Amino acid sequence: MTALLACSGLTKRFGGLVALDGLDFAVAQGETIGLVGPNGSGKTTFFNVLTGLYSPTSGAASLDAVDIFGKSPQSIGRAGVARTFQRCRLMLDQTVFDNIALGVLRAKPLGLLSTLFRRGRLRADLDATIARAHQLACRFNPQLGAALFRPAGDLTMIDRRRVEICRALIANPRLLLLDEPSAGMTPDETRRLMDDLLAFREEAPHLAVVLVEHEMDVIRRVSDRCVVLNFGRKIFEGLFDAMIEDREVQTAYLGSGQ
Amino acid sequence: MDMGILAQHLFNGLMLGMVYAMIAVGFSLFFGVLDVIKFSHGDVVSVGAFAALGGASAIGLLVDMPGLSLLFGLLAAIAVGGLAGVVIGGTLVLPLRNAPPVNVLLVTLMAGTILREAIRLGVPNGGNPKPFPVLLPQWQITAGSFSIGFDSVLILIAGIGIILATHLLITRTRIGLAIRAVAQDVDVARLAGIDFRRTVLGTFALGSALASVAGLMLGLYYREVNFSMGLVLGVIGFAAAVVGGLGSLLGPILGGFLFAFVQTLVTIVLPTASAYKDVVAFGVVIALIGLFPTGLIAERSSERV
Numbered sequence: 001m002t003a004l005l006a007c008s009g010l011t012k013r014f015g016g017l018v019a020l021d022g023l024d025f026a027v028a029q030g031e032t033i034g035l036v037g038p039n040g041s042g043k044t045t046f047f048n049v050l051t052g053l054y055s056p057t058s059g060a061a062s063l064d065a066v067d068i069f070g071k072s073p074q075s076i077g078r079a080g081v082a083r084t085f086q087r088c089r090l091m092l093d094q095t096v097f098d099n100i101a102l103g104v105l106r107a108k109p110l111g112l113l114s115t116l117f118r119r120g121r122l123r124a125d126l127d128a129t130i131a132r133a134h135q136l137a138c139r140f141n142p143q144l145g146a147a148l149f150r151p152a153g154d155l156t157m158i159d160r161r162r163v164e165i166c167r168a169l170i171a172n173p174r175l176l177l178l179d180e181p182s183a184g185m186t187p188d189e190t191r192r193l194m195d196d197l198l199a200f201r202e203e204a205p206h207l208a209v210v211l212v213e214h215e216m217d218v219i220r221r222v223s224d225r226c227v228v229l230n231f232g233r234k235i236f237e238g239l240f241d242a243m244i245e246d247r248e249v250q251t252a253y254l255g256s257g258q
Numbered sequence: 259m260d261m262g263i264l265a266q267h268l269f270n271g272l273m274l275g276m277v278y279a280m281i282a283v284g285f286s287l288f289f290g291v292l293d294v295i296k297f298s299h300g301d302v303v304s305v306g307a308f309a310a311l312g313g314a315s316a317i318g319l320l321v322d323m324p325g326l327s328l329l330f331g332l333l334a335a336i337a338v339g340g341l342a343g344v345v346i347g348g349t350l351v352l353p354l355r356n357a358p359p360v361n362v363l364l365v366t367l368m369a370g371t372i373l374r375e376a377i378r379l380g381v382p383n384g385g386n387p388k389p390f391p392v393l394l395p396q397w398q399i400t401a402g403s404f405s406i407g408f409d410s411v412l413i414l415i416a417g418i419g420i421i422l423a424t425h426l427l428i429t430r431t432r433i434g435l436a437i438r439a440v441a442q443d444v445d446v447a448r449l450a451g452i453d454f455r456r457t458v459l460g461t462f463a464l465g466s467a468l469a470s471v472a473g474l475m476l477g478l479y480y481r482e483v484n485f486s487m488g489l490v491l492g493v494i495g496f497a498a499a500v501v502g503g504l505g506s507l508l509g510p511i512l513g514g515f516l517f518a519f520v521q522t523l524v525t526i527v528l529p530t531a532s533a534y535k536d537v538v539a540f541g542v543v544i545a546l547i548g549l550f551p552t553g554l555i556a557e558r559s560s561e562r563v
Contacts, residue, residue, distance in 0.1 A: 053445050073448035083449065091442040102439050105432060106451025122432075167450075 004029045004208050005050075005175055010059035012042075012049050012232075019045040021232040022059070027175065032201070032209040034223030034240070038252055042232040043212045044086060047177050051083055052076040063175060078106060082173035084164040086180040086212075092153030096144065099152050099163050100133040103170040129170075136166040140196045158189040162196065169200070178211045182218055190215060194222055216244070228252065262403025264526060269406055269414075271522030272515075273479060276417040279514030280472040281495030282502065283424060284465030286510040289499070290441035291461045294351055294362045298370035299469055300492015302342050306470025307390075307483040308377050309338035314391055328393040331474060339470020340463040342373070347462030352455065370492070377485040387484045390477035413475050420471065421511060424464070428507055437461050441505065469495075490536075497543045503553025512554055517543065 003026035012020040020042045027033055035043050048054040050061065052073040061069040068076045082103070090099050130148070138145035140162040147155065152163055161181055168176055181197075182190040198221075201207065213219050219226060219240060226243045228236035230252040236243055243249055281303060288296045313334025314327040346369055354362050378384045394409035428434040439447035440457045448454055472491075477483045494517055495510075502513025520542045524535040546554070 051449055053448070073445070074451045074453065077449045077451050085446075089443050089446050091438060094438060094442075098435055098438070102435060102446070102450045105435060105439070 002029075003027060004031075005061070005063055005210075007050070007061045008059060010046070010049060010061060011057045012045055012054055013057045019232050020049060020056075023229075023232070023234055025227065025234070027208045027210060029174075029206050029208055031225065032211060032223050034219035034226040035210055035212045035229065036214075036219060036226055036243070036249075037229035041229040041252075043229055044179055045232070046229070047083060047179055047210075047212070050076070050177065051081055074106070077171070080172075080174035081177065082168035082171055082175070083177035084161070084168055084179055084181065086183050088157070088160045088164055088184075090152045090160055090163060090167075093151055095149045096137065096152050096155070096163055097130065097133055097148045100136065100166045100170055101129050103167040104129060104132075106171070132170060133166065136170055137162070139200065140166065157185055158193060161185070161193055165197075169204075173207070175208045175210070178209065178213075180212050180214065182213060182215045187215075190218060194218055198222060260403055262401075262405070265404045266406070267522050267526050269410070271518045273410065273414055273417075273518075274521065275515035275518030276414060276421065277472045277476060277491070277514075278494055278498050278517050279421055279511040280417065280468045280475075281491055282498035282510030282514045283421070283507065284469050285496050285499035286502075286504055286506060287437070287461050287465040288347075288351075289504045291437060291458050292351060292355065294359060295366070295496065296346065296351060296462075297363055297367040297492065297496075298346055298373060299366075299466070300488035300490070300495060301370040301373040302339055302466045302469045302488065303473040303476070303491050304377055304483070304485055304488035305342055305373055305473070306335040306339040306467075307473030307477045307487065308381060308388075308485070309470065310335040310474035310477060311388060311390055311483055314393060318391055324391075324393040327391065331393065332471065335470045335474040336467045339473075340467040342470070343462035343464075343466025344459050346466075347459050351462070352458060370488075374485055374488070381485070384485050387482050390481050390483050392481065394478060410479060413478055417472075417475055420468070424468065425507060427464075433460070494539075497540065501543050501546050501550075501553060503555040506553065506555045509553050509555035 005025070005027040007023060007025040010020055010023040010025065011018070023042075023046065025046070035046070037043050045054065049056045050068075052068075052071055052075070055070050059069065061067075063079050063081060066079050068079055068081070071079075091102075134145050134148055137148060141159060144155070144159050144162055147159075152160060155163065165178070165181075181193055185193065197209075201209070201222075209222075211219070211223060223240065226236070226238065226240050227234060228243060228246075228249050235248050235252060236246050281299065284299050285295065288294055288299070310331035314331030317323070317327040317330045346366065350365050350369055351362055354365060381388070394412055397408040399406050399408055399411065428437060436447070436452045436457050437460070439450060439452055440454060440461075444454060447457070473483070473488070476487065495514070498513030498517050499510040500513070501516065502511065503509030517539050520539040521535040524538045525532040528534075550556075
């Protein structure tokens with residue numbers, strides 16, 4: 001199996017702090033990886049480096065042989081990487097539709113002239129985007145589809161997560177990074193969100209997913225493979241059952257007991 | 259009080275409110291995308307007024323066509339105002355993005371002084387008020403004791419049209435979505451493929467062109483421009499934006515009309531004390547800020563978990 005995302009020796013230093021320490025990481029097409037580790041182990045830093053929000057210190061990263069190491073968030077997004085955030089980052093004053101449509105903004109030119117003089121084309125584009133956003137939102141929750149033109153701030157927590165995932169998915173990414181989707185949600189909401197994700201997974205079998213999560217039930221349910229980080233280094237890579245038996249992983253999470 | 263004079267005052271208040279709103283919107287746009295206060299914004303009003311004066315006068319020397327002069331005056335105001343916004347944004351504000359906000363405040367305050375002094379010293383006899391050419395038809399509309407110039411009505415309609423167009427641009431277009439996205443969350447916007455720098459500079463061009471056109475309108479309305487006219491207008495625009503809600507779009511428009519309404523009210527109710535209209539209006543601003551610290555239309559920010 002050839003890797004879609006291939007990182008090697010990925011390192012990020014903040015002054016003297018090594019947040020990511022020579023990380024090798026690979027994801028195949030259609031694979032879901034559960035990324036696990038104690039707080040501060042570098043999971044979110046990894047996402048931030050991967051999406052270009054932080055510039056990496058050294059290493060290499062490529063998506064389907066396209067170099068994405070140290071590139072701008074714009075070009076990494078264009079290459080096919082989309083993500084959500086641990087703390088839901090939506091425009092709460094804006095409509096659900098505007099939030100989702102942001103995901104495909106890059107697809108068309110932004111120029112003032114095209115805005116003024118190509119109304120017909122834009123109208124058709126807009127209708128297509130509305131149809132796609134509606135379809136995506138309905139897949140997660142029919143009521144969310146009906147609330148497409150309501151402010152995102154009116155939504156419940158789980159629907160906000162869904163909007164964030166719709167924003168990531170509408171661009172048809174090849175790699176989806178989910179940063180702790182269960183944060184701030186009840187176990188029941190988390191379970192429903194995972195149902196959504198698994199259902200979507202079946203319709204988009206080539207999409208690769210990296211999921212950061214503390215809820216072990218979630219990891220067990222959706223991931224094909226697990227990677228454990230501690231102090232910015234990979235301490236485990238393999239199947240879920242092997243992971244929870246692994247002595248080093250247990251030590252990292254629970255302490256050495258000495 | 260005579261109804262005609264009352265209507266005259268109200269019309270004047272509407273006109274002022276529109277000008278304040280056009281200036282206040284800029285403050286709110288800049289604060290939206292960069293969280294900064296650009297204090298040179300008032301002086302961009304003067305720059306626009308003098309650019310329009312220059313453009314219109316230049317055409318006036320060649321041909322006697324007021325319409326053509328007005329068109330060139332408008333183009334000059336938009337071009338010079340927009341350019342001033344891009345230059346100030348690109349060379350002074352963006353490089354200080356990670357510096358304390360006080361630095362941006364100070365730097366733009368000084369940039370405003372430079373603009374003001376450049377007009378005073380660069381324009382022949384620039385220290386004195388300059389007459390603005392008459393470029394609109396001078397018909398009078400009379401109803402009883404109420405009499406209003408057709409040109410004033412045109413200016414008011416144009417101003418309201420510009421504010422509406424700006425609102426549509428921000429809320430209904432892809433450019434507007436890019437501006438709103440950058441205002442809310444720069445990281446998310448960049449991941450969505452939005453060029454941060456271009457969007458910020460575009461926003462500065464837009465806000466500054468609005469202030470600049472407001473300067474042209476004041477010239478047309480009062481038939482006079484002055485190198486320091488932007489000083490108080492900048493403070494009023496800033497106050498209107500803060501009262502209405504910095505970062506929102508409707509807030510500063512509301513704030514601008516509110517400020518003008520209070521000024522007009524003082525003039526109507528206390529004609530003998532009309533010299534104190536700014537004092538009263540700023541007093542109301544202070545009271546409103548105390549009552550609504552986040553502005554009349556508060557921005558709904560992402561919750562912090």
